[in-house]
Amino acid sequence: MNLLSLENKKTQRLKALLTLLAVTSLIFLILHGPIPQSASYHSFADHSTFYGIRNFYNVVSNFPFFIIGAVGIIFILKNDFLYKSARLCFFIGIFLTGLGSAYYHYDPSTSTLVWDRLPMTITFMSFFSFILFRNFSFRNHDNILILLLLTGIASVIFWYTGELRGSGDLRLYALVQFYPVVAIIIILLWNGKDRQMFGVIFWYIAAKVFEATDQEFLSLTEVISGHTIKHLMAACAAVHLLVLFYIEYKSLKKIS
Numbered sequence: 001m002n003l004l005s006l007e008n009k010k011t012q013r014l015k016a017l018l019t020l021l022a023v024t025s026l027i028f029l030i031l032h033g034p035i036p037q038s039a040s041y042h043s044f045a046d047h048s049t050f051y052g053i054r055n056f057y058n059v060v061s062n063f064p065f066f067i068i069g070a071v072g073i074i075f076i077l078k079n080d081f082l083y084k085s086a087r088l089c090f091f092i093g094i095f096l097t098g099l100g101s102a103y104y105h106y107d108p109s110t111s112t113l114v115w116d117r118l119p120m121t122i123t124f125m126s127f128f129s130f131i132l133f134r135n136f137s138f139r140n141h142d143n144i145l146i147l148l149l150l151t152g153i154a155s156v157i158f159w160y161t162g163e164l165r166g167s168g169d170l171r172l173y174a175l176v177q178f179y180p181v182v183a184i185i186i187i188l189l190w191n192g193k194d195r196q197m198f199g200v201i202f203w204y205i206a207a208k209v210f211e212a213t214d215q216e217f218l219s220l221t222e223v224i225s226g227h228t229i230k231h232l233m234a235a236c237a238a239v240h241l242l243v244l245f246y247i248e249y250k251s252l253k254k255i256s
Helices: 003-032 056-060 063-078 084-106 110-135 141-164 171-191 195-212 214-221 226-255
Strands: none
Touching (some): 056 084, 063 084, 084 110, 110 141, 171 195, 195 226, 214 226
């Protein structure tokens, strides 16, 4: 059995594992039943007001997303990359997250939360697409990217339209948010390459930890809440990926 055949079998087993994980997750969520939005979700620790801006730190901590997103968009547009659409959509998502999250945190409510979640799904699905393209062969990358982006957007619309009817359900959004992270970790561990991408995952997990300790961190610092730090950790994830893309670009330039 040659090396190529072994590699193909390894890839097939990985695809089967990811498919099994997706199907199992979907069945679990179906059997679980609707997941409503917590009534306390919009209650954040940061209630500071400066310069007329309510929830000041939670709002302004989104500013790095604007900068990173804009720099990333310009950088990707100006240079040639494999899987350019996925890379570009990632930074578009980061930029729009800055807008949507700042808007939401200025006036936290279900109607403003939808504009926070929509760009985040663009970011999640774009990064997931990029990892898939790097590790598997697809005939049409843009079609896969569009399908995943539409799935992410649909998950937010499904939740929000349910909220308007008084029966919001976060199951599909939960699948869209967490399945890609688990799948990416499995892919990176399985294939043993692109280990530097774990840095992105690290910052994301750190962001979730600070999000879960919102009030506790404010009690500790008496100034900054955990959710504010969450924004900065998430921005670090985007910076990490931008740096990796820059290193890749410089390496390709040296070769050429």
